Amino acid sequence: MSRARWVAIGREPSPRLRAVLTTCSFLLPLALWALVSYVPWIWHPLMRIDSPGDVAWFKPGLLVERPAFAEENAKAVAAGGHAATGRPANPVFLPAPHEVGRAFWTAFTTPPILRGEPWLHQSLALSIKTIFWGFVISSLVGVPLGIVCGAYGPVSRLFEPVIDFVRYMPAPAFGALAVAVLGIYDAPKIAIIVLGTFFQQVLVIANTVRRHDPALVEAAQTLGARPGQLLLRVIVPSCLVDIYNDQRILLGWAWTYLIVAEVVGVSSGITFFINQQAKYRNFDNVYAAIIIIGVIGLTTDQALAFLGRQIFVWKDPRPTGIRNFFQRLFAGRDVLLFPDNDQPPTGS
Amino acid sequence: MSAPVEDFLPDYRAQSPAVADRFRRLKERPVVLDVEHLGRQFAGNDGGIVTALRDVSFRVHRREFICVIGPSGCGKSTLIRLVAGLEQPTSGRILLDGHEVHGPGPDRGMVFQGYTLFPWLTVKRNVMFGLTMKGMSLSQADSEARQWIDLVGLSRFQDSYPAQLSGGMKQRTAIARALAAQPRILLMDEPFGALDAQTRCQMQMHLMEIWRNVDVTILFITHDLDEAVLLADRILVLKAHPGEVQELIEVSVPRPRHADQFTAPEFLATRRRIDELIHPRTESAVEKLPIVRLTQVGDDVE
Ligand SMILES: Nc1ncnc2c1ncn2[C@@H]1O[C@H](COP(=O)(O)OP(=O)(O)OP(=O)(O)O)[C@@H](O)[C@H]1O
Ligand SMILES: [Mg+2]
Numbered sequence: 001m002s003r004a005r006w007v008a009i010g011r012e013p014s015p016r017l018r019a020v021l022t023t024c025s026f027l028l029p030l031a032l033w034a035l036v037s038y039v040p041w042i043w044h045p046l047m048r049i050d051s052p053g054d055v056a057w058f059k060p061g062l063l064v065e066r067p068a069f070a071e072e073n074a075k076a077v078a079a080g081g082h083a084a085t086g087r088p089a090n091p092v093f094l095p096a097p098h099e100v101g102r103a104f105w106t107a108f109t110t111p112p113i114l115r116g117e118p119w120l121h122q123s124l125a126l127s128i129k130t131i132f133w134g135f136v137i138s139s140l141v142g143v144p145l146g147i148v149c150g151a152y153g154p155v156s157r158l159f160e161p162v163i164d165f166v167r168y169m170p171a172p173a174f175g176a177l178a179v180a181v182l183g184i185y186d187a188p189k190i191a192i193i194v195l196g197t198f199f200q201q202v203l204v205i206a207n208t209v210r211r212h213d214p215a216l217v218e219a220a221q222t223l224g225a226r227p228g229q230l231l232l233r234v235i236v237p238s239c240l241v242d243i244y245n246d247q248r249i250l251l252g253w254a255w256t257y258l259i260v261a262e263v264v265g266v267s268s269g270i271t272f273f274i275n276q277q278a279k280y281r282n283f284d285n286v287y288a289a290i291i292i293i294g295v296i297g298l299t300t301d302q303a304l305a306f307l308g309r310q311i312f313v314w315k316d317p318r319p320t321g322i323r324n325f326f327q328r329l330f331a332g333r334d335v336l337l338f339p340d341n342d343q344p345p346t347g348s
Numbered sequence: 349m350s351a352p353v354e355d356f357l358p359d360y361r362a363q364s365p366a367v368a369d370r371f372r373r374l375k376e377r378p379v380v381l382d383v384e385h386l387g388r389q390f391a392g393n394d395g396g397i398v399t400a401l402r403d404v405s406f407r408v409h410r411r412e413f414i415c416v417i418g419p420s421g422c423g424k425s426t427l428i429r430l431v432a433g434l435e436q437p438t439s440g441r442i443l444l445d446g447h448e449v450h451g452p453g454p455d456r457g458m459v460f461q462g463y464t465l466f467p468w469l470t471v472k473r474n475v476m477f478g479l480t481m482k483g484m485s486l487s488q489a490d491s492e493a494r495q496w497i498d499l500v501g502l503s504r505f506q507d508s509y510p511a512q513l514s515g516g517m518k519q520r521t522a523i524a525r526a527l528a529a530q531p532r533i534l535l536m537d538e539p540f541g542a543l544d545a546q547t548r549c550q551m552q553m554h555l556m557e558i559w560r561n562v563d564v565t566i567l568f569i570t571h572d573l574d575e576a577v578l579l580a581d582r583i584l585v586l587k588a589h590p591g592e593v594q595e596l597i598e599v600s601v602p603r604p605r606h607a608d609q610f611t612a613p614e615f616l617a618t619r620r621r622i623d624e625l626i627h628p629r630t631e632s633a634v635e636k637l638p639i640v641r642l643t644q645v646g647d648d649v650e
Pocket of ligand 1: 418
């Protein structure tokens with residue numbers, strides 16, 4: 001492969017190369033992790049005791065630092081006893097890939113240590129519910145407000161300065177307040193996510209809408225669109241794809257607020273699980289939970305991207321089964337936002 | 349153009365009886381657009397004032413095809429945007445059927461150089477846009493849109509999205525969309541400027557065909573002399589800095605027009621007249637550009 005192809009600006013690599021690179025981008029960190037975990041002479045600052053020999057305080061399975069291990073063994077040998085045996089090991093906070101892999105399974109199947117504590121899937125469900133409601137509530141107000149701010153200058157001047165000011169206040173700072181007002185259970189957590197998302201959302205969406213093509217608005221005006229019609233018939237549809245993609249990014253931000261939100265009041269959800277497992281020093285479970293969050297985030301985002309490609313037919317008008325479904329779903333209505341085809345598309 | 353050829357050309361004002369008769373009848377038709385002492389100034393970069401248009405007056409009669417031509421920056425786009433209501437004049441006024449224009453409206457359809465089709469709508473939906481804005485029911489708008497799409501020859505593509513169309517097809521959609529709203533006057537700002545020569549020629553013929561068959565008056569902006577003479581009944585020639593009317597030329601080329609007339613004497617005479625107006629002799633000598641020689645001695649291309 002020529003070097004020029006790797007550094008060509010703005011050129012997408014071929015689909016095969018893209019698949020390879022995507023795989024690599026996951027495999028490389030994994031390989032690094034495996035290297036550190038499985039190759040005994042890389043890092044491994046500790047020794048795991050197999051047989052304690054004649055060292056009094058060694059027990060099988062105990063982790064000791066290498067210098068201490070060597071020192072105690074030297075002492076034991078000097079005293080005429082047996083040396084302890086052990087294997088190089090990493091600290092508990094770095095479990096090996098296979099342990100974390102196993103934890104993906106066991107974390108779901110192991111009952112909670114204390115009765116009444118939630119299972120992992122219950123914790124996850126609670127977290128997803130918190131994110132969902134936080135994001136929905138924020139979007140219900142934030143998206144329309146952002147659109148209106150982006151479309152109408154005076155509205156923007158009225159709302160955006162104060163929103164710009166508030167967004168610099170970290171959402172977690174409102175934690176105590178949220179608990180005082182909303183109690184200790186789910187409500188304050190949702191509130192934190194709303195606070196963390198909403199202000200950014202208004203500004204981001206307002207900016208997107210402000211970048212609409214004024215020529216389309218002018219064209220619509222010469223076709224008889226009245227000011228009231230312009231917003232819903234021209235500005236919103238022309239920005240719809242960008243707003244949708246903004247929402248995907250904002251949803252990612254909402255996840256980052258989840259962890260702080262969940263320690264507000266009574267700790268709950270996936271954060272509770274992580275903290276609890278860390279307390280029991282089950283770091284494989286901790287990693288598994290963190291990775292699960294990543295997997296959930298990535299799959300939702302990819303699913304939304306896929307859905308977007310199906311909904312916004314005009315971006316890539318090749319008919320597919322799902323696109324036809326969407327076209328039929330919107331067909332026959334007065335199409336506010338979506339294009340329709342009164343007959344099934346001809347596949348021209 | 350060399351002197352001997354010019355001598356053979358008739359006066360551009362000379363009209364054959366048929367053409368003269370046509371103009372007489374044309375001027376008997378009611379005035380659709382009346383532009384009175386129109387002026388438009390912009391705030392310049394340096395705090396000064398740029399006069400884009402000054403004291404422009406002309407009248408357009410019903411079903412007339414009028415072209416506006418002038419050097420770059422003479423205010424052609426400003427003029428058409430003022431007529432469309434997308435800008436406000438600083439002085440003078442514009443009357444459409446006797447009523448003063450205050451803002452954009454469906455009675456003045458516009459076709460932009462950049463197509464400006466709605467990318468999220470199919471061709472048919474684009475054409476239906478103006479109709480549904482009027483509150484027409486979907487089914488009625490649908491059948492009406494089909495007629496306009498047929499007129500511009502895009503029936504096969506009515507369910508395509510703009511991204512799937514070529515430039516010429518996009519512009520035909522834009523024309524159908526503007527016409528579907530049934531404007532009194534169709535405003536076109538260099539609509540074929542971005543098309544290749546062959547497509548442009550096809551589109552010119554197509555536009556004339558449409559104009560013959562549809563009750564619409566056309567105000568057409570171009571910087572292409574041939575295009576102006578080929579299409580127009582009358583040509584409004586503007587001059588730059590500030591934009592003012594230089595002359596309103598009646599094109600003496602008989603109708604129906606076709607591409608063979610490019611070498612007709614009336615055509616050449618009119619074309620030469622506009623050429624003189626836009627590129628006056630005194631300035632036409634290309635300024636000697638201060639270009640330093642950057643090639644090796646002996647490596648000459650001419
Ligand atoms: N919005 C504006 N603000 C400031 N100056 C403007 C504005 N619009 C146009 N002008 C000025 O008015 C003059 C006429 O512009 P206009 O676009 O109407 O010219 P034009 O004849 O359409 O040129 P072209 O043939 O290049 O399209 C130019 O000098 C331009 O700088
Ligand atoms: Mg222009």
